[in-house]
Amino acid sequence: xxxxxxxxxxxxxxxxxxxxxxxxxxxxxxxxxxxxxxxxxxxxxxxxxxxxxxxxxxxxxxxxxxxxxxxxxxxxxxxxxxxxxxxxxxxxxxxxxxxxxxxxxxxxxxxxxxxxxxxxxxxxxxxxxxxxxxxxxxxxxxxxxxxxxxxxxxxxxxxxxxxxxxxxxxxxxxxxxxxxxxxxxxxxxxxxxxxxxxxxxxxxxxxxxxxxxxxxxxxxxxxxxxxxxxxxxxxxxxxxxxxxxxxxxxxxxxxxxxxxxxxxxxxxxxxxxxxxxxxxxxxxxxxxxxxxxxxxxxxxxxxxxxxxxxxxxxxxxxxxxxxxxxxxxxxxxxxxxxxxxxxxxxxxxxxxxxxxxxxxxxxxxxxxxxxxxxxxxxxxxxxxxxxxxxxxxxxxxxxxxxxxxxxxxxxxxxxxxxxxxxxxxxxxxxxxxxxxxxxxxxxxxxxxxxxxxxxxxxxxxxxxxxxxxxxxxxxxxxxxxxxxxxxxxxxxxxxxxxxxxxxxxxxxxxxxxxxxxxxxxxxxxxxxxxxxxxxxxxxxxxxxxxxxxxxxxxxxxxxxxxxxxxxxxxxxxxxxxxxxxxxxxxxxxxxxxxxxxxxxxxxxxxxxxxxxxxxxxxxxxxxxxxxxxxxxxxxxxxxxxxxxxxxxxxxxxxxxxxxxxxxxxxxxxxxx
Numbered sequence: 001x002x003x004x005x006x007x008x009x010x011x012x013x014x015x016x017x018x019x020x021x022x023x024x025x026x027x028x029x030x031x032x033x034x035x036x037x038x039x040x041x042x043x044x045x046x047x048x049x050x051x052x053x054x055x056x057x058x059x060x061x062x063x064x065x066x067x068x069x070x071x072x073x074x075x076x077x078x079x080x081x082x083x084x085x086x087x088x089x090x091x092x093x094x095x096x097x098x099x100x101x102x103x104x105x106x107x108x109x110x111x112x113x114x115x116x117x118x119x120x121x122x123x124x125x126x127x128x129x130x131x132x133x134x135x136x137x138x139x140x141x142x143x144x145x146x147x148x149x150x151x152x153x154x155x156x157x158x159x160x161x162x163x164x165x166x167x168x169x170x171x172x173x174x175x176x177x178x179x180x181x182x183x184x185x186x187x188x189x190x191x192x193x194x195x196x197x198x199x200x201x202x203x204x205x206x207x208x209x210x211x212x213x214x215x216x217x218x219x220x221x222x223x224x225x226x227x228x229x230x231x232x233x234x235x236x237x238x239x240x241x242x243x244x245x246x247x248x249x250x251x252x253x254x255x256x257x258x259x260x261x262x263x264x265x266x267x268x269x270x271x272x273x274x275x276x277x278x279x280x281x282x283x284x285x286x287x288x289x290x291x292x293x294x295x296x297x298x299x300x301x302x303x304x305x306x307x308x309x310x311x312x313x314x315x316x317x318x319x320x321x322x323x324x325x326x327x328x329x330x331x332x333x334x335x336x337x338x339x340x341x342x343x344x345x346x347x348x349x350x351x352x353x354x355x356x357x358x359x360x361x362x363x364x365x366x367x368x369x370x371x372x373x374x375x376x377x378x379x380x381x382x383x384x385x386x387x388x389x390x391x392x393x394x395x396x397x398x399x400x401x402x403x404x405x406x407x408x409x410x411x412x413x414x415x416x417x418x419x420x421x422x423x424x425x426x427x428x429x430x431x432x433x434x435x436x437x438x439x440x441x442x443x444x445x446x447x448x449x450x451x452x453x454x455x456x457x458x459x460x461x462x463x464x465x466x467x468x469x470x471x472x473x474x475x476x477x478x479x480x481x482x483x484x485x486x487x488x489x490x491x492x493x494x495x496x497x498x499x500x501x502x503x504x505x506x507x508x509x510x511x512x513x514x515x516x517x518x519x520x521x522x523x524x525x526x527x528x529x530x531x532x533x534x535x536x537x538x539x540x541x542x543x544x545x546x547x548x549x550x551x552x553x554x555x556x557x558x559x560x561x562x563x564x565x566x567x568x569x570x571x572x573x574x575x576x577x578x579x580x581x582x583x584x585x586x587x588x589x590x591x592x593x594x595x596x597x598x599x600x601x602x603x604x605x606x607x608x609x610x611x612x613x614x615x616x617x618x619x620x621x622x623x624x625x626x627x628x629x630x631x632x633x634x635x636x637x638x639x640x641x642x643x644x645x646x647x648x649x650x651x652x653x654x655x656x657x658x659x660x661x662x663x664x665x666x667x668x669x670x671x672x
Contacts, residue, residue, distance in 0.1 A: 088119065088131045088209060088230060091216040111328075115212045121204070123166040130205045134241075137205070141198035149192030157184070164191050168200050186563035193561070202238075203463070209234065210461035211330045214312060214368045221366035222317030225444040226454040227461065235457035250594050251586040257598065259584075262591060274434040281429050281467060282422065285359060285375070287518025288472060289421045291528035292357075292377035299358075299414040299421040300383065302390065304341070304372040305365075305407055307398040310334035313367040322401075332462050335362065335370045341393055342372075348389045354382045357471030357528060361425070363432050364458050366443050375414075375425050376470065377528075387411055431455070432466055473525040474532065476539045480572050480581045481513035497577060506574050509537060537574050541567035 092115055099108035119130050125144045132140070144167060151160040165175060178187055190196045213219055213228035246264040253259035271277045292299060309326035310333065313319055323329070342360075349355070358376035365371060378386050394409040414421050430436045435449035444451055459466055469475065488495060488510065490503050498506070505524060512520035522528045525535050557565045571580040 088212060091213050091218050091228070092116075095216040111215070114328075115215055118208050118215075119212050121167045121169070123163045125163070125167070128167070128201075130201065130208045132205075134237075137201050138194075138198055141201055142194045145192050145194040145197045148188075148197075152188045152192060157188075160188065160191065168197075169204060182561070182563045186559070186561040189561040206231070206234065206461040207332070207463070210368070210458070211332075214331060215328055217313065217317070217319060219368045220313035220317050221315045221444055222313075225366045225446070226364050226368060226451065227458045231461055232454055232457045235460055236453070238460075248591050250589055250591045252589050252594060254585040254587050257594075257601070260594065263588070275436075278429060278433045278436060281359075281433075282426065283516055284469070284472075284475065284518045285425060285429075286420075286422050287520075287522060288358065288377065288528060290519040291522050293416060295528070296380065297377040298380045298383045299416065300376050300378065300387070301412040301414055301421070301424055302372075302374040302376060303410045304338060304374070304390075304394060305409075306334040306337055306369060306371065307404070307408070308401055309398070310337065311365065311367060311369045315366060331364070331368045331370060331458075332464075335462065335464055337397075338370065338372055341397075345390055345393045348393070349386065352382075352385060352389065354378065354386050354389075355471060355529060356386060358469075359425070360468045360470055361428050361432065362459075362464055362466050363428065364455060368458060370462070370464065373425070373428055374470070375421050377421075429467070432459075472528055473522055473530070473535060474537075474539060476569070477525075477535075477537050477572055478513050478518070478521055480539060480569065481510050481537075482516075483581045484510055484579075485514060494577060494579070498575060502575055505536075509574075537572055539569055540571045540573045540578060541569055 092112060095115075096108050096112050099111060121128050121130065125140070125147050128140050144163075148160050148163060151163070161175065164170060170178070182190065210227055210231050213230065218224050218228045219226065243264060246267055247262055249263045250260045251263060251266060267273065269276070271280060289299065308320065308322045310323070310329050311320050312323045312328070356376040356378040358374060361373045362370055363373065376386075390411075391409050395404060398404060399408070412424075414424055427438050430438050431441060431448050431452060432455050433452060435441075435447070435452035438448035440446065441448045441451040458464075488503065488507050490500075495503055508524040509521060512518075512524055525537060559565045568582075570582050571578055573579070
């Protein structure tokens, strides 16, 4: 039962009480080590009570016990090269100390083992800690991709899948979905690609670090709200790395090398820019409210929270016993619960012929537990029935627990005469993007712009979509029309199949999008309540076959892994008329390489002109032009085309601008 010999355990004990080689790492406390020693002795005696804790201790070695920072032997020189691991180790060490001091050693060992497994992946390529630095992640991704590629080359498909599931934490449902989406060979090509593996490991690192620090009791209002500081640091480093990568990469027009932009410029001018994203959300919310007021619909502000078992800590930092009894659910588990409940709500809405519209927002509680806000508009006659369905579904799970009826689902009836829905939701939108003009965050009492950085790290780690529209027209179609600045030509052959009314409606859509008038856009699309299948304007992800034959371009392309590439937006369809919104083909290149090519091209051009000048080619060209001009004069004299009288209305400027080789010049008079 015991995998480590007693002498090894004695050496661990001796070194734990000895002086640490690292001054910032404290030796293990006597009380904690005695719990280890007693558990080990109980296991040797055959006692089943302490067996689990003893086995967990015996499996620790100087390399695998990195999560116990109090052990001086747990951090060797290799691990010391990855300082990003130390904060997590400190959090987990404090968690173990806190649980063991209250006398629950078995529970401490269980929680520590659970979090250790959360932060490590294991398989034939070796054990890897997800809290490793970016350099170690890149190195391990190379190693793992090479191993998986060799396994597929040897025909070990089943073994490769088992290793991929172990390292990437794909369950059977995820694996089946990826096989259906990509196919066997493209999926194998992905698993053999180091870049693909590195991206997956980064995602696991974000989620695992966030959940481990949350479980360790660090994430709460009393300590570090929303996420731990290490998650914020990792997110800031990621954003900095992405910004540097975008600034080093350019998008070049394939037809014109002088037409290029850095990807950082492109990102700054898109919804990736927090200011633009916030502004667009406010514009769309304002337009939606204008349409709702014209229809006389009731605006409602809803808040949906999870049951008590998903909340880890109180505002004072005290642990929630219901959360412990439920097995310490993750933050993403709470979001999935809300998603499930809302799906049930929408099903019952559809059965009752209730179709509200608006926006849904997700934000974290102080301990990282998600909750939802939604501003919805609905006909006043359907408002009470809609709220009854919401409340019934939200309270169907643990509805009798204390505070459930008061906090699980709340609603506020917005009175347009006292305030708009935009003003009601502006702070929630700004708080979860950049904290612009919010002041202090109500949840934590700290500056909102600082908390917005933590919310961004929380959203990125949990992979949660913060803002989502409910009902209404397609925002993608809106963005595509904003690319068209000029009025549609009614006499264009493209518009011949449209009636006068259809052309006017299309032009109204374009003008509404160009002027950022979401309300006018919704009206031109058929109204705010029109369903997607009934909208005349739709996004075209594929160029029609006739366009392929005319342009000679096949839009269906393959990825570098061998499967079909994702469909690219080519334009919009309006009453079966295809309108192109993508006029250029761009190629992504390294900026340094592209600028080097541009400099070489310019230098070649400069050298060519220098050579022409040195060879006096310009003089020869001038002599040839003069001879042609003199020959033309002689022919003019011969044809007796000289005009002797000067008329007042003769256009000498137009004549002077006429090229010398114009065949109609002889029909004009030449004044000498």
